[in-house]
Amino acid sequence: MHLILQGVRQAFELLIKGDAATYDIALRSLEVAAAALAIALVVGVPLGGALALSRFPGRRFLVVLVNTGMGAPPVAVGLIVALFLWRTGPLGGLNIIYTVRAMIIAQVLIALPIVIGLTLAAMQQLDEGLRLQILALGAGRWRLFILLLREARVPLLAAVMAAFGAVISEVGAVMMVGGNIEGQTQVLTTAIMQDTSMGDFAAALALVVILLLLAFSTNYAMTLIQQRGQKAT
Amino acid sequence: MRCRFLLLGSRWRLRATAGALFTGAAVALALGAAVLFAGGCGSNAAGQRPVPNEKQLILASTTSVRDSGLMDNVVLPAFKARYPGITVKPIYVGTGQALEMAKSGNADVAIVHSPPDELALLATGQLTLRLPFAYNYFTIVGPSGDPAGVRGSPSAAVAFKKIAAYGRRTGKVAFVSRGDQSGTNKKELSLWTSAGVTLTADDDRWYIKSGQGMLETLQIAAQKNAYTLTDMATWLKNGSSVAPLTKLLMTTQDLKNIYSVDLINQALHPSVNSAAAECLAEWLVSESGQRAIADYKVNGVALFQPFADDIPHTLLPARSESAASPVSSATPAASSSP
Numbered sequence: 368m369h370l371i372l373q374g375v376r377q378a379f380e381l382l383i384k385g386d387a388a389t390y391d392i393a394l395r396s397l398e399v400a401a402a403a404l405a406i407a408l409v410v411g412v413p414l415g416g417a418l419a420l421s422r423f424p425g426r427r428f429l430v431v432l433v434n435t436g437m438g439a440p441p442v443a444v445g446l447i448v449a450l451f452l453w454r455t456g457p458l459g460g461l462n463i464i465y466t467v468r469a470m471i472i473a474q475v476l477i478a479l480p481i482v483i484g485l486t487l488a489a490m491q492q493l494d495e496g497l498r499l500q501i502l503a504l505g506a507g508r509w510r511l512f513i514l515l516l517r518e519a520r521v522p523l524l525a526a527v528m529a530a531f532g533a534v535i536s537e538v539g540a541v542m543m544v545g546g547n548i549e550g551q552t553q554v555l556t557t558a559i560m561q562d563t564s565m566g567d568f569a570a571a572l573a574l575v576v577i578l579l580l581l582a583f584s585t586n587y588a589m590t591l592i593q594q595r596g597q598k599a600t
Numbered sequence: 601m602r603c604r605f606l607l608l609g610s611r612w613r614l615r616a617t618a619g620a621l622f623t624g625a626a627v628a629l630a631l632g633a634a635v636l637f638a639g640g641c642g643s644n645a646a647g648q649r650p651v652p653n654e655k656q657l658i659l660a661s662t663t664s665v666r667d668s669g670l671m672d673n674v675v676l677p678a679f680k681a682r683y684p685g686i687t688v689k690p691i692y693v694g695t696g697q698a699l700e701m702a703k704s705g706n707a708d709v710a711i712v713h714s715p716p717d718e719l720a721l722l723a724t725g726q727l728t729l730r731l732p733f734a735y736n737y738f739t740i741v742g743p744s745g746d747p748a749g750v751r752g753s754p755s756a757a758v759a760f761k762k763i764a765a766y767g768r769r770t771g772k773v774a775f776v777s778r779g780d781q782s783g784t785n786k787k788e789l790s791l792w793t794s795a796g797v798t799l800t801a802d803d804d805r806w807y808i809k810s811g812q813g814m815l816e817t818l819q820i821a822a823q824k825n826a827y828t829l830t831d832m833a834t835w836l837k838n839g840s841s842v843a844p845l846t847k848l849l850m851t852t853q854d855l856k857n858i859y860s861v862d863l864i865n866q867a868l869h870p871s872v873n874s875a876a877a878e879c880l881a882e883w884l885v886s887e888s889g890q891r892a893i894a895d896y897k898v899n900g901v902a903l904f905q906p907f908a909d910d911i912p913h914t915l916l917p918a919r920s921e922s923a924a925s926p927v928s929s930a931t932p933a934a935s936s937s938p
Contacts, residue, residue: 454871
């Protein structure tokens with residue numbers, strides 16, 4: 368109990384005092400997660416939409432792949448990305464192992480199936496009649512996609528939140544491809560792991576509190592957007 | 601910028617080790633060949649050589665030098681002050697993984713503590729130079745009641761023999777192993793060998809593996825009332841939080857824990873930043889580096905002894921040769937020792 372109180376107190380002390388190292392770590396966490404999420408959304412939403420609206424042979428298999436990817440263990444993704452990015456790996460020449468960029472790549476791969484899968488589910492839930500109606504009113508394929516996206520925005524925001532939650536809390540992959548280098552690639556989750564293994568439980572708990580605050584505030588903001596959308600509809 | 605003088609010692613060291621460690625060399629050779637082959641299928645096979653990034657130094661390091669604060673408080677700041685152009689990227693992993701990274705050319709330099717493995721890699725040419733720069737002692741810790749009677753043993757091997765006898769007699773959990781190929785785990789395994797204890801499947805009741813870090817392993821040992829082998833730094837920092845455990849045996853010769861900086865063969869892995877690696881190695885064994893290591897204390901306790909205090913030492917292949925080795929000249933004796 369003493370440790371827990373101490374950790375919570377330390378967390379607020381770090382936040383209020385504006386501890387530079389802590390802010391640096393928290394900011395990097397947010398940066399990596401936001402970048403990964405943005406890329407995953409730009410790529411994943413159109414793919415999910417296309418998968419929802421089209422019918423072609425092998426589609427069902429692709430959907431199974433996406434759904435499997437939604438549950439892919441981050442450490443597996445991390446190991447595969449690391450093997451590719453290591454100097455001796457096929458992409459070693461890029462020289463980005465142990466950088467923030469490598470971490471973003473790994474997290475995009477973690478977030479992408481979640482975005483595709485949930486977009487697919489959100490679009491498929493829409494009434495078939497709506498789609499026919501929009502088409503009947505003379506909309507093109509692209510227009511149809513935009514209108515359906517708007518229609519499905521509530522579950523789509525859920526997809527955004529799920530993907531964000533997955534990447535901000537992820538530790539295995541960023542540890543492997545980022546290396547948890549202080550001041551360079553250390554993020555909240557890897558710093559928590561390190562502090563725990565070093566026996567600095569209060570410091571670890573302080574970072575946990577910060578991570579939870581970060582997750583809460585971003586989710587709170589997104590939920591506000593989501594629910595406002597709900598009322599307006 | 602290139603720290604040339606270190607190369608003087610490498611050829612000598614290579615030859616001396618090759619003779620002494622024939623068996624280890626044979627095993628490592630097979631491994632090395634496999635690694636080389638795998639490496640050949642990488643970026644080089646595509647005809648594209650990775651662009652060397654001279655500014656960046658990937659350091660594959662054992663965790664204990666970080667956990668003790670030595671890297672963050674002493675080595676990295678001093679190195680940065682001296683070579684501001686080099687960005688050190690320390691990757692803290694177990695010694696086993698650090699040496700794998702060294703062997704495959706995925707690191708530029710390694711800091712590890714498993715002399716037999718390092719010597720084997722020197723013999724095969726995977727490493728070009730090994731420079732011991734600090735040492736301390738492993739410690740056997742266990743329940744304060746010391747049911748196996750470890751306290752006062754003349755050597756760790758004798759203590760391990762007693763622990764095994766106690767475990768086999770009582771069937772209780774007697775020893776918690778890291779089981780993770782870390783330097784500490786490798787040391788522990790070598791101690792079972794020198795104790796003449798062969799671990800079999802029947803020993804799974806008294807000998808358990810945590811597969812985790814030192815602190816987690818200490819916690820498990822404390823919960824199970826068992827013995828374990830720990831490094832000094834982790835113990836000093838956390839000994840009080842794993843209360844039922846007490847320090848039972850330390851500073852016997854076979855508990856010595858030697859940290860070295862290892863240089864990786866650039867001829868095998870062209871992308872390795874040897875120039876920066878040599879600068880780091882040079883600083884670690886330099887007079888100022890050795891003094892900084894000796895002066896580093898946590899709560900008034902020195903966690904590492906500079907290696908310059910300890911030449912010649914027992915783990916070099918031949919004592920007489922090591923006394924006359926070029927390393928002695930490369931490591932001027934630290935003037936201040938605790």
